[in-house]
Amino acid sequence: MCFLFQKSYTVLKEEDILHRQEDDVTRVSTVLSISRVAASILLRHYNWSISKVHDAWFADEDAVRKSVGLLDKQVVQLSNARELTCGICFDTFPCDKIISAACGHPFCNTCWSGYISTTINDGPGCLMLRCPDPSCQASVGQDMINLLAPGGDKDKYSRYLLRSYIEDNRKTKWCPAPGCEYAIDFAAGSGSFDVSCLCSHNFCWNCVEEAHRPVDCGTVTKWILKNSAESENMNWILANSKPCPKCKRPIEKNQGCMHMTCTPPCKFEFCWLCLGAWSDHGERTGGFYACNRYEAAKQEGAYDESERRREMAKNSLERYTHYYERWASNQSSRQKALADLHQMQTVHLEKLSDIHCTPESQLKFITEAWLQIVECRRVLKWTYAYGFYLHEHEQAKRQFFEYLQGEAESGLERLHQCAEKELQQFIAADGPSKEFDEFRTKLAGLTSVTKNYFENLVRALENGLADVDSHGACSKTTSSKNAVVGKGKGSKGKGGKTGGSSKNGDD
Amino acid sequence: MQASRARLFKEYKEVQREKVADPDIQLACDDTNIFKWTALIKGPSETPFEGGVFQLVFSVPEQYPLQPPQVRFLTKIFHPNVHFKTGEICLDILKNAWSPAWTLQSVCRAIIALMAHPEPDSPLNCDSGNLLRSGDNRGYQSMARMYTRLAASPKKGNFGNEQAVILLMNLANPGDDGYRCSGLDLEVGI
Numbered sequence: 001m002c003f004l005f006q007k008s009y010t011v012l013k014e015e016d017i018l019h020r021q022e023d024d025v026t027r028v029s030t031v032l033s034i035s036r037v038a039a040s041i042l043l044r045h046y047n048w049s050i051s052k053v054h055d056a057w058f059a060d061e062d063a064v065r066k067s068v069g070l071l072d073k074q075v076v077q078l079s080n081a082r083e084l085t086c087g088i089c090f091d092t093f094p095c096d097k098i099i100s101a102a103c104g105h106p107f108c109n110t111c112w113s114g115y116i117s118t119t120i121n122d123g124p125g126c127l128m129l130r131c132p133d134p135s136c137q138a139s140v141g142q143d144m145i146n147l148l149a150p151g152g153d154k155d156k157y158s159r160y161l162l163r164s165y166i167e168d169n170r171k172t173k174w175c176p177a178p179g180c181e182y183a184i185d186f187a188a189g190s191g192s193f194d195v196s197c198l199c200s201h202n203f204c205w206n207c208v209e210e211a212h213r214p215v216d217c218g219t220v221t222k223w224i225l226k227n228s229a230e231s232e233n234m235n236w237i238l239a240n241s242k243p244c245p246k247c248k249r250p251i252e253k254n255q256g257c258m259h260m261t262c263t264p265p266c267k268f269e270f271c272w273l274c275l276g277a278w279s280d281h282g283e284r285t286g287g288f289y290a291c292n293r294y295e296a297a298k299q300e301g302a303y304d305e306s307e308r309r310r311e312m313a314k315n316s317l318e319r320y321t322h323y324y325e326r327w328a329s330n331q332s333s334r335q336k337a338l339a340d341l342h343q344m345q346t347v348h349l350e351k352l353s354d355i356h357c358t359p360e361s362q363l364k365f366i367t368e369a370w371l372q373i374v375e376c377r378r379v380l381k382w383t384y385a386y387g388f389y390l391h392e393h394e395q396a397k398r399q400f401f402e403y404l405q406g407e408a409e410s411g412l413e414r415l416h417q418c419a420e421k422e423l424q425q426f427i428a429a430d431g432p433s434k435e436f437d438e439f440r441t442k443l444a445g446l447t448s449v450t451k452n453y454f455e456n457l458v459r460a461l462e463n464g465l466a467d468v469d470s471h472g473a474c475s476k477t478t479s480s481k482n483a484v485v486g487k488g489k490g491s492k493g494k495g496g497k498t499g500g501s502s503k504n505g506d507d
Numbered sequence: 508m509q510a511s512r513a514r515l516f517k518e519y520k521e522v523q524r525e526k527v528a529d530p531d532i533q534l535a536c537d538d539t540n541i542f543k544w545t546a547l548i549k550g551p552s553e554t555p556f557e558g559g560v561f562q563l564v565f566s567v568p569e570q571y572p573l574q575p576p577q578v579r580f581l582t583k584i585f586h587p588n589v590h591f592k593t594g595e596i597c598l599d600i601l602k603n604a605w606s607p608a609w610t611l612q613s614v615c616r617a618i619i620a621l622m623a624h625p626e627p628d629s630p631l632n633c634d635s636g637n638l639l640r641s642g643d644n645r646g647y648q649s650m651a652r653m654y655t656r657l658a659a660s661p662k663k664g665n666f667g668n669e670q671a672v673i674l675l676m677n678l679a680n681p682g683d684d685g686y687r688c689s690g691l692d693l694e695v696g697i
Contacts, residue, residue, distance in 0.1 A: 087608045088514070088607045090518075091517075114573050118570070132606050132607050132608045134608055
């Protein structure tokens with residue numbers, strides 16, 4: 001399947017922003033035959049919209065001049081006196097020590113400098129600076145700032161001007177990643193809000209939260225609000241590490257995937273999410289990876305459906321905890337994967353290249369695998385917010401959703417495991433081995449299969465699991481073995497595999 | 508520090524000269540601290556504050572005149588934009604619309620103007636603001652005048668409690684246009 005949609009946005013670096021700003025100022029300055037400083041003040045006033053400036057100016061130039069403070073002529077008559085009194089410190093100065101904006105109100109150098117500096121340090125309001133005389137509307141432009149402001153304040157002013165160009169413009173926004181100084185210019189009217197900044201941060205243009213397909217902005221806001229409201233509970237719960245299910249020693253998770261191995265002598269392998277033995281997970285043992293499912297759904301027949309729901313209503317916090325914990329686990333897994341990716345790119349790839357006598361360009365499949373893991377963790381994380389808000393009574397959808405999510409999770413676990421654990425032996429190897437080629441095929445295959453599966457998942461969730469209404473009723477029990485791989489190859493037959501939940505009993 | 512001191516000293520000299528010029532304002536600097544000022548202002552005519560003399564206290568910051576002075580009423584006043592208990596004043600030029608070209612004298616003038624033209628839509632004294640906003644101009648006038656007499660009358664010492672009660676009773680007596688005394692704060696001044 002191809003994803004050939006046009007990119008609907010441009011990432012702007014600081015020099016691009018300055019360049020655009022300059023261009024806009026030049027255009028307005030040329031068209032209106034006014035100075036660049038005046039053009040900049042005008043643009044700032046009309047939120048950097050050239051068309052608005054033009055419209056207003058040509059509709060009523062005098063009114064615009066008046067409201068923006070671009071005076072035609074001085075309001076103060078020039079006297080022939082050799083000395084003038086500064087309107088702030090009330091000292092008298094020779095005329096050449098007195099400076100005025102276009103209005104002619106006289107102030108001394110020192111007072112101007114103090115006035116400008118105070119305003120700049122009060123915040124971005126300094127971009128609308130006017131003459132200090134209370135009755136005067138004359139604007140003070142960047143030329144006077146540069147002439148009179150102390151050095152550091154000049155820089156601050158320029159920053160505010162740059163920021164204003166991005167922040168006041170409806171078509172541009174800063175990338176919200178901490179420390180990132182790029183801005184995004186977004187063309188309205190395109191389908192997807194997902195934006196990928198050059199700093200590698202992906203975010204949603206609409207709500208500026210991190211990218212959250214397949215969940216919509218409203219759900220994300222609700223979820224984030226809920227998290228902050230419940231965060232004290234959550235912090236308490238999550239701050240406590242989990243005990244090893246076998247030896248009960250407290251364990252802190254420091255690896256990316258959910259497959260945990262307790263330290264020797266215990267060496268118990270278990271799933272971080274459900275604390276069940278890992279041998280019950282994955283298809284290796286023919287088991288079914290159902291760790292995404294709320295409650296001990298595996299204890300077949302222990303609860304009937306209505307009892308389970310009553311139980312859930314009673315434990316709404318517990319239910320929330322379930323989703324939050326999985327959301328947060330995937331979040332931290334993603335952080336870890338990002339760190340691992342970085343480590344891979346900076347250290348391990350070179351090492352691998354040496355050991356296996358392979359050019360780094362041929363090791364791209366490893367980077368690609370890790371990028372895919374990072375992206376999948378993100379999607380998977382948001383499916384838990386999706387699941388939390390999925391209606392209880394939409395039983396068919398719910399089952400189908402949990403099935404899809406379970407498959408996604410097990411597929412991703414396999415990929416993550418392969419990229420993290422299986423790669424270790426090749427990094428530790430002394431020389432080239434022919435298994436490395438097999439590993440390459442396996443990892444590349446897993447990457448592509450997982451990619452397809454997640455793309456399908458995102459689309460299915462985005463259209464609200466519409467397939468379910470037609471197929472949900474006829475829940476068939478199909479073998480889930482290899483289903484992950486099979487599913488990736490096409491979106492057909494999703495509905496037919498709805499029988500995931502009853503699967504457990506059969507295995 | 509030096510700049511603000513110099514500027515305040517200039518204002519001080521100006522005040523000495525102008526004393527006769529503006530009979531409504533009497534500005535005085537503290538004997539020991541040039542950053543502390545007081546002012547006596549006359550209530551503007553044709554307002555409920557007419558006949559009253561109100562005392563203001565100024566606390567001038569070291570960054571003056573780049574930063575505005577802090578001003579509050581020392582005399583109790585019933586006005587939508589003055590805090591009834593603290594005397595704090597809500598006036599744009601004392602906050603974000605301050606300009607270093609303002610002086611203490613012009614601040615006093617602005618406050619007199621505010622007394623004549625209250626802004627009931629951004630009230631610091633909600634009772635007062637509500638009277639005006641509900642269109643009860645007479646109620647507002649009566650209350651304001653009462654407090655002017657009680658607190659800002661120059662012959663305050665002669666103004667006994669008995670008279671105050673009589674005054675209050677007169678004020679509270681509903682007139683033929685249905686005067687309401689909803690905002691009356693009986694514990695003050697009696």
